[in-house]
Amino acid sequence: MDKLIISGGEALHGEIRISGAKNAVLPIMAATLLADSPVTIRNVPHLHDVTTTMELLGQMGVHLTLNENMDIEVDTSTINSLYAPYDLVRTMRSSILVLGPMLSRFGRADVSLPGGCAIGSRPVNLHIKGLQAMGADVEVINGYIKARVDRLKGTKLVMDLVTVTGTENLMMAATLADGVTIIENAAREPEVTDLANCLNCMGAKISGAGTDTLVIEGVERLSGTEYKVLPDRIETGSYLVAAAITGGHVKLKDTRPDIMDAVLQALQEAGADITIGEDWIELDMHGKRATAVNVQTAPYPAFPTDMQAQFTALNVVAEGAGTITETVFENRFMHVQEMQRMGAQITLKGNTAISTGVKRLTGAPVMATDLRASASLVLAGLVADGETSIGRIYHIDRGYERIEEKLAQLGANIRRVPA
Ligand code: UD1
Numbered sequence: 239m240d241k242l243i244i245s246g247g248e249a250l251h252g253e254i255r256i257s258g259a260k261n262a263v264l265p266i267m268a269a270t271l272l273a274d275s276p277v278t279i280r281n282v283p284h285l286h287d288v289t290t291t292m293e294l295l296g297q298m299g300v301h302l303t304l305n306e307n308m309d310i311e312v313d314t315s316t317i318n319s320l321y322a323p324y325d326l327v328r329t330m331r332s333s334i335l336v337l338g339p340m341l342s343r344f345g346r347a348d349v350s351l352p353g354g355c356a357i358g359s360r361p362v363n364l365h366i367k368g369l370q371a372m373g374a375d376v377e378v379i380n381g382y383i384k385a386r387v388d389r390l391k392g393t394k395l396v397m398d399l400v401t402v403t404g405t406e407n408l409m410m411a412a413t414l415a416d417g418v419t420i421i422e423n424a425a426r427e428p429e430v431t432d433l434a435n436c437l438n439c440m441g442a443k444i445s446g447a448g449t450d451t452l453v454i455e456g457v458e459r460l461s462g463t464e465y466k467v468l469p470d471r472i473e474t475g476s477y478l479v480a481a482a483i484t485g486g487h488v489k490l491k492d493t494r495p496d497i498m499d500a501v502l503q504a505l506q507e508a509g510a511d512i513t514i515g516e517d518w519i520e521l522d523m524h525g526k527r528a529t530a531v532n533v534q535t536a537p538y539p540a541f542p543t544d545m546q547a548q549f550t551a552l553n554v555v556a557e558g559a560g561t562i563t564e565t566v567f568e569n570r571f572m573h574v575q576e577m578q579r580m581g582a583q584i585t586l587k588g589n590t591a592i593s594t595g596v597k598r599l600t601g602a603p604v605m606a607t608d609l610r611a612s613a614s615l616v617l618a619g620l621v622a623d624g625e626t627s628i629g630r631i632y633h634i635d636r637g638y639e640r641i642e643e644k645l646a647q648l649g650a651n652i653r654r655v656p657a
Contacts, residue, residue, distance in 0.1 A: 239629065239630065239631070239632065239657045240631055240632075240654050240655065240656055240657060241627050241628060241629055241631060241654070241655050241656075241657050242616060242619075242627070242628040242631050242634070242641075242642060242652060242653070242654055242655075243625060243626070243627050243628075243652070243653050243654075243655055244601075244616065244619035244620060244622070244625070244626045244627075244628070244650065244651065244652045245601070245624070245625055245626075245651040245652075246598075246599070246601060246619055246620050246621050246622040246623060246624070246626065246651075247621075247623065247651070248484065248620070248649050248650055248651055249484045249485045249486040249487075249523075249525070249649070250480055250481045250484045250486035250487075250488055250620070250645070250648040250649055250650060251486055251487050251488065251648060251649050252488060252489075252647060252648045252649060253488065253489040253490075253491060254477065254488070254490060254491070254644045254647050254648060255490075255491045255492045256469045256470055256473055256474050256477075256490050256491065256492050256493040257281075257283035257284070257285075257469070257470055257473060257639040258280075258281035258282055258283045258466075258467035258468070258469065258470060259283070259428075259429055259432070259467055259468050259469060259470040259471065259472075259473075260283060260285055260287055260288075260470060260472075260473075260636075260637045261332075261402070261427070261429040261470075261472075261544075262428075262429040262432040262433065262467045262468050262470075263279065263282055263283060263285075263288060263467045264287060264288070264291055264332045264335060265332070265335050265403070265406045265410070265429065265433045266279055266432070266433055266436050266465065266467060267279065267288070267291045267292075267295065267310070267312065268291070268332075268335035268336050268338075268339055268406075268410065269339060269410055269433060269436060269437055269440070270295070270300075270312035270314060271295075271298075271300070271314055271317070271336060271339035271340055271343060272339045272342065272343050272410060272413060272414060272437070272440065272442075272460045273312075273314060273440050273460045273461055273462050273463070274314070274315070274459055274460065274461055274462075275313075275315075275461045275462035276311050276312060276313040276462045277311070277312050277440065277462045277463055277464075277465070278309055278310070278311045278312075278462075278463075278464040278465070279309060279310045279311075279312070279465055279467060280307070280309045280464065280465065280466040280467065281466045281467045281468075281469075282308050282309065282310050282467060283467075283470065283639045284308060284639045284640070285635065285636060285637060285638075285639055286632065286635045286636045287330055287332070287636045287637065288310075290326060290329060290330045290333075291330070291332075291333070292310070293326060294322060294326045294330075294333055294336065295312065295336075297319065297321075297323070297326070298317050298318070298319045298320065298321070298322075298336075299316050299317045299318035299319055300312060300313070300314050300316065300317050301313040301314075301315075301316045317344075320340050320344055320346050320347050320348060321347075321348045321349075322334075322336050322337075322347075322348070322349040322350055323350060324350035324381060324382075326350075327349065327350040327351075327352050328350070328352065330636070331352040331360060331403075332403060333349070333350075333352070334349060334352055334362050334365060334403060334407065335403055335406060335407055335410075336349060337349045337365060337369070337383060337385065337407055337411075338365070338369065338406075338407035338408060338409075338410040338411035339410045339411070341369060341374060341385045341386075341387060341390070341411060342390050342410065342411040342412075342413065342414040342415065343414055345386065345387055345388060345389070346385065346386050346387075347383070347384075347385045348382050348383070348384050348385075349382065349383045349385075350381060350382055350383075351378060351381050351382065351383060360567070362383075362404070364397060364398060364399070364401050364404040365401075365403070365404050365407045365408065366378075366383060366385075367398075368395050368397075368404065368407070368408040368411075368421075369385055369387075369390070369407075369408070369411060371393050371395055372387075372390040372391055372392070372393055372395075372408075372411060372412070372415060372419065373387055373389075373390055373391040373393075374386065374387040374390060375387060389414075389415065389416050390411055390412070390414070390415035390416070390456075391415060391416050391417055392412060392415045392416060392417030392418040392419040392454070392455075392456050393417075393419060393420075394419075394420045394422070395408060395419065395420065395421045395422065396422045396423060397421065397422065397423040397424060398423075399423070400423060400424075400425050400426075400450075400537040401425060402425045402427050402429070402430060402537075404425070405421060405424045405425040405430055405452070406425075406429075406430055406433055408421055409421060409424075409430070409433070409434065409437070409444065409452055409454060410433070410437065412454035412456060413437055413440075413442040413443075413444070413454060413456065413457065413460060414456060414457065414458075414459070414460065415454075415456040416456055417455075417456055418453065418454065418455050418456065419452075419453075419454045419456070420451065420452070420453050420454075421451070421452040421454070422450065422451050423450055424446075424449075424450050424451060424452045425537060425538070426448055426449065426450055426537065426538050426539065427537070427538040428448075428468060428471065428494070428497040428538065429468070430447065430448075431447040431448045432467065432468045434447035434452070435447065435465075436463070436465045437460070439463040439464075439465055440460040440461060440462070440463050441457055441459065441460045441461055442454070442457060442460055443455035443456075443457060468494060468497075469492055469493045469494050469517075470493075471493075471494065471497050471498055471501070471542075472542065472544045472545060472610070472637070473637075473638060473639075474490055474493045474494075474498060474501075474519065475498065475501040475542075475545045475548065476545070476548050476613050476617070476638070477490055477644070477648070478490065478501070478502075478505055478510070478519065478521050479505070479545075479548040479549065479551065479552050479617055480616075480617050480620060480645065480648070480650075481510075481521050481523065481648070482505055482508055482509075482510050482521060482523055482528050482552060483528055483551060483552050483555055483556075483617060483620065483621050484523075484620050484621060484650075485523045485525045485526060485527065485528075486521075486523060486648070486649075487520075487521070487522040487523065487524075488520070488521055488648055489518060489519070489520040490518060490519050490520075490521075491517065491518045492517055492518075493517060493518060493519055494517065495514035495515075495516075495517075495518075495519050498519070499539060500539060500540055500541040500542070501541065501542070501545055502514075502519070504531050504533050504541060504549060505521065507529070507531045508528040508529050508530075508531050508552060508556065509523065509526055509527075509528050509529045510522070510523055510528070511523070511524060527555075527556065527557050527597075528552055528555070528556040528557065529556055529557045529558055530552075530553045530556040530557065530558040530559055530560030530593065530594075530595050531549065531552070531553065531556075531560050532560055532561045532562075533546070533549055533561075533562055533563070534562075534563040534565060535562075535563065535564050535565055535566050536565055536566065537566070543564060543565075543566040543567055543570065544610050545610075546562055546564055546570060546610070547570070547573045547610045547611045547613065547614035548610065548613055548614050548617055549562055550562050550571075550573060550574065550577065550584070550591055550593070550614055551573075551577065551614040551615075551617040551618045551621075552617075553584075553591075553593045553595060554577055554582035554583070554584055554593045554595060554596065554599065554618070555582075555595055555596060555597070555598070555599060555618075555621045556595040557595055558594070558595060559592065559593065559594045559595070560592075560593055560595070561590050561591065561592050561593075562590065562591045562593075563589055563590045563591075564589045564590075564591075565589065568589075570608075570610075570611075571586055571589075571591055572607040572608065572611050573606075573607075573611035573614045573615060574586055574591055576604040576605065576606075576611075576615055576618075577599070577614075577615070577618055579602050579604060580599040580600055580601070580602045580604065580618055580619075580622055580626065581596060581598075581599045581600045581622075582596065582599060582618070583595075583596055598621060598622065598623050599618055599621055599622035599623070600622055600623050600624060601619065601622040601623060601624035601625040601626040602622075602626060603626075603627045603629070604618075604619075604626060604627070604628055604629070605628070605629040605630050606628060606629065606630045606631060606633045606634065607630070607633070608633055609633050609634065609636050609637045610637075611633070612628065612630070612631060612633040612634040613634060613637075613638060613641075615628050616628060616634070616641065616645070616652075619652075620645075620650055620652075629657070631654075642654050
């Protein structure tokens with residue numbers, strides 16, 4: 239297994255471009271199952287989760303082609319299996335996103351239950367409850383969700399809590415249902431909106447995307463389209479934090495400042511000077527040390543849970559004391575112990591990480607347990623004296639395209655070595 243080796247100390251400077259959003263491309267790939275002619279997806283990030291989704295669709299008999307720009311063309315006319323096996327679903331929870339589209343278009347789906355993961359129990363009960371309310375017969379047998387229906391029926395769904403992939407699964411299912419589906423307390427994440435835009439390009443009738451009420455008028459069929467995935471706001475935020483904690487000055491291109499309000503606000507509170515254009519963000523610390531911030535995660539448009547670990551890395555080297563409170567997932571502080579091994583002054587009280595900043599961390603061998611935790615350890619390594627080696631970086635490769643190349647382009651001393 240590869241490792242990342244980082245020698246800390248360099249302030250980051252320069253420009254990089256941001257890739258397509260992981261959390262948008264995965265549901266869009268699942269949505270291709272709804273179309274009866276080929277869909278071309280552009281701005282696809284080169285990520286392990288994309289490869290896994292291609293493998294999942296490929297196992298179903300779907301024909302996928304990749305062109306030289308990494309655009310993916312998906313043709314579902316060859317589909318011959320409506321089954322998502324445990325081996326794939328357990329490595330990537332978002333595989334659950336094939337459930338709604340398969341059931342809605344083909345009337346049946348067998349999808350493994352994802353099970354728990356490093357950041358909490360993460361059930362999918364609300365996905366199942368919504369499909370049942372739309373008339374599906376759903377059973378869980380031998381660890382598999384077995385769903386059957388003649389045709390889903392539009393209905394009013396009130397979500398018990400805000401779930402991103404839950405909203406996406408039910409929205410996709412509703413596109414081909416008989417009648418109108420209303421999803422209340424829907425997730426407002428930009429990736430949900432991007433999926434809705436893509437589905438509308440395929441012929442769906444969805445309104446209200448970006449608000450907490452989605453109205454989906456079922457149609458008879460969806461067809462192929464060409465769609466460009468929106469930029470990754472979490473990748474954007476991660477590189478902004480990397481620049482902020484090293485006292486650097488970077489410009490990120492091909493991104494979307496308009497979907498980054500909570501993160502940009504927290505960075506400004508940390509002392510960053512931020513300038514934005516339509517599709518770029520520039521952050522300059524003017525060589526200063528960041529100031530610790532207090533943030534609390536919650537569904538969009540509040541501060542994203544997927545940026546929590548990176549801001550923990552910021553706080554542990556910032557001036558003063560700061561708190562990071564996690565309200566979305568139950569166990570998302572696995573990075574804290576690893577940061578303590580690097581000299582971070584940080585304690586956990588319930589779902590809050592309280593830190594007092596130290597000037598520098600010290601390099602250490604550390605290990606990643608989930609995607610964003612791994613990214614936060616890379617950030618910590620950038621401000622650690624000596625060498626930090628990060629193991630299990632397959633977590634990082636799931637969600638960050640060429641992280642070591644992009645950081646090296648900004649002047650970081652980082653390399654990937656085979657273990
Ligand atoms: C998505 C994102 C992930 C992000 C998360 C929260 C993708 C592929 N992944 O994950 O990066 O961290 O949103 O922004 O888009 N819940 C239930 N029952 C359900 C569904 C969810 O209790 O049926 C709970 C979860 O345990 C969690 C909360 O709802 O506590 C929010 O989870 P959810 O929004 O569903 O996360 P994901 O969609 O899995």
